[in-house]
Amino acid sequence: MPLAVGTDAPAFTVKDTNGNTVSLSDFQGKTVVLYFYPKDDTPGCTKQACSFRDAKEQYTSKDIVVLGVSADDEASHQAFTQKYNLNFPLLADTNGELIKAYDVDGGGYAKRVTYVIDGNGKIIHVDSSVNTSTHAGDILATLGL
Secondary structure, three states, rough: OOOOOEEEEEOEEEEEOOOEEEEEHHHHHOEEEEEEOOOOOOHHHHHHHHHHOOOOHHHHHHHHHEEEEEOHHHHHHHHHHHHHHOOOOOEEEEEEEEEEEOOEEOOOEEEOEEEOOOOOOOEEEEOOOOOOOOOOHHHHHHOOO
């Protein structure tokens, strides 16, 4: 069961696609879309990532940060990012700590769940019934944007 709306988002520090250290606290004051997905370069995960890629300008113009999370390592994220020209960071949760903290453990992979976290670190929306093709637009619509 995903974490509830109104819950404090669990803090984290992990490596991104390029080996940079990323923490939730880096985005204080900004809305963060933290989306968990099962595996790089699979059909549904690719559609979902590309929907965020294609909506990047809409997210950036609203000062919203998009972060994808899976248990894949940095090398896998780099290959996925290059193949599909992804323009946002993917977080490498290779030890599964972030997946467990956000209660999306599918048994060795992340369940497909998206959290929207406000600038104060509170979860303001949870989507656990994701349409991978339209996901980025669905989140914007949910936020009234």
